[in-house]
Amino acid sequence: MLVVQKLPWANSLDVTRRVEAALDEMRPGLPGYRIDTTIFRPATFIEMSIDNLTESLLVGGLLVIAVLWLFLYEWRIALIQRNHHPIVP
Numbered sequence: 001m002l003v004v005q006k007l008p009w010a011n012s013l014d015v016t017r018r019v020e021a022a023l024d025e026m027r028p029g030l031p032g033y034r035i036d037t038t039i040f041r042p043a044t045f046i047e048m049s050i051d052n053l054t055e056s057l058l059v060g061g062l063l064v065i066a067v068l069w070l071f072l073y074e075w076r077i078a079l080i081q082r083n084h085h086p087i088v089p
Helices: 010-027 042-071 075-084
Strands: none
Touching: 010 042
8 A cells, every 4th residue: 555645835735736647657567566546545526526616616707697587587787796796706
């Protein structure tokens, strides 16, 4: 078992990508050995969190526009109000 520890100030996603690239380069020289990088991969949690946050921000922005449209009955005004009150960056 090979365990790679990153330094506290290192980027987890970058370290994971580089370690996986290095393991892919080593794979042809290690016949008969099974290399599994999915057992403990902290980058998976980070990637899923970023994807969920992006989706939540998009849905939230659409809901804000929908609620403004329902109250104002004009889609142009709803878009203008959304731009003047940036709830979603």
